[in-house]
Amino acid sequence: MPKPKVYVTRKLPERGLKIIKESFDAEVWPEYSPPPKEVIIKKVRDVDALASLLSDKIDAEVFDAAPRLKIVAQMAVGFDNIDVKEATRRGICVTNTPGVLTETTADFAWTLLMAVARRVVEADKYVHNGKWKVGWHPSMLLGRDVYGATIGVVGAGRIGSAVARRARGFNMRIIYYDVVARPELEKEIGAKRVDLETLLSESDFVSVHVPLIKSTYHLINAEKLKLMKKTAYIINNSRGPVVDEKALYKALTEGWIAGAALDVFEQEPTPADNPLLTLDNVVVAPHISSSSHETRSRMAEMVAENLVAFFEGRIPPNLVNREVLKL
Ligand code: GLV
Numbered sequence: 001m002p003k004p005k006v007y008v009t010r011k012l013p014e015r016g017l018k019i020i021k022e023s024f025d026a027e028v029w030p031e032y033s034p035p036p037k038e039v040i041i042k043k044v045r046d047v048d049a050l051a052s053l054l055s056d057k058i059d060a061e062v063f064d065a066a067p068r069l070k071i072v073a074q075m076a077v078g079f080d081n082i083d084v085k086e087a088t089r090r091g092i093c094v095t096n097t098p099g100v101l102t103e104t105t106a107d108f109a110w111t112l113l114m115a116v117a118r119r120v121v122e123a124d125k126y127v128h129n130g131k132w133k134v135g136w137h138p139s140m141l142l143g144r145d146v147y148g149a150t151i152g153v154v155g156a157g158r159i160g161s162a163v164a165r166r167a168r169g170f171n172m173r174i175i176y177y178d179v180v181a182r183p184e185l186e187k188e189i190g191a192k193r194v195d196l197e198t199l200l201s202e203s204d205f206v207s208v209h210v211p212l213i214k215s216t217y218h219l220i221n222a223e224k225l226k227l228m229k230k231t232a233y234i235i236n237n238s239r240g241p242v243v244d245e246k247a248l249y250k251a252l253t254e255g256w257i258a259g260a261a262l263d264v265f266e267q268e269p270t271p272a273d274n275p276l277l278t279l280d281n282v283v284v285a286p287h288i289s290s291s292s293h294e295t296r297s298r299m300a301e302m303v304a305e306n307l308v309a310f311f312e313g314r315i316p317p318n319l320v321n322r323e324v325l326k327l
Helices: 014-023 037-046 060-064 084-089 102-117 120-128 158-170 183-189 196-202 245-253 293-311 322-326
Strands: 005-008 025-028 049-052 071-074 093-095 150-154 173-177 205-208 233-236 259-262 282-284
Touching (some): 005 014, 071 293, 084 322, 093 293, 102 158, 102 282, 150 158, 150 196, 158 173, 158 183, 245 259
Parallel strands (some): 205 233, 233 259, 259 282
């Protein structure tokens, strides 16, 4: 029996790639940048599986070109880049890599939070650029206290909950907004569920952790940003389109809020002329929240495990469209 054919859209971390290469007839897109859509469309023509990244748009056009495709194994927890409904309709399994990146991503939300609250990036540039001419000044680079403040977690799933748990160490008041109640979290750390409006108006730090779906697109818009305290910060390491960037720019330049820290953008890479990048009270990163050696290796390994399970006739451990099994 020939090995199943897999197209891998980027050079994945070695631990996962090794398993994929050993178990399948694998072809890997060799470049650092993503393959253009035409390439994906061409490559999927005779493959049984696709290993994708969140920057690959996997939609009906791709599925139409892939008569043999049976599984899309994505190396990410989010899968808004994949038209799952279309996949399910065609009997194609979709898998992701949840759980393993939860703590790493929560760590990075906190990295962003601390950086923007205490102006770490500005301070670093200040010293690096030779601007530090006075040894100590009572009002040099004043930030805001994190300890004892109120954190509002928007979306208390795996990652949001992990962010909330860390807030206990800073003796914070913890509130959350979610479409479902999280009684375990309330019991464990005393988090209180509130509506989004209350969360925005009472939080010193708003940390966003919802998936990108129709109802969360521009969830944080001008109207919502206006509810926030002038001294408050917003942190987003979920998906860029959850926050309306134009409204955020207005909020930051007109003083509705104190600052923002973003690991994700409406368009990625964000254009170099994104006006948000001109602001000192905006801390940015290039979508790296899960980017630790350990986690990215494990994510790649999970991609391989999902593929192997599928082709051994088992249910892939991280199947996101279970309905596909009923077809
Ligand atoms: C990263 O953004 C992921 O969804 O894993």
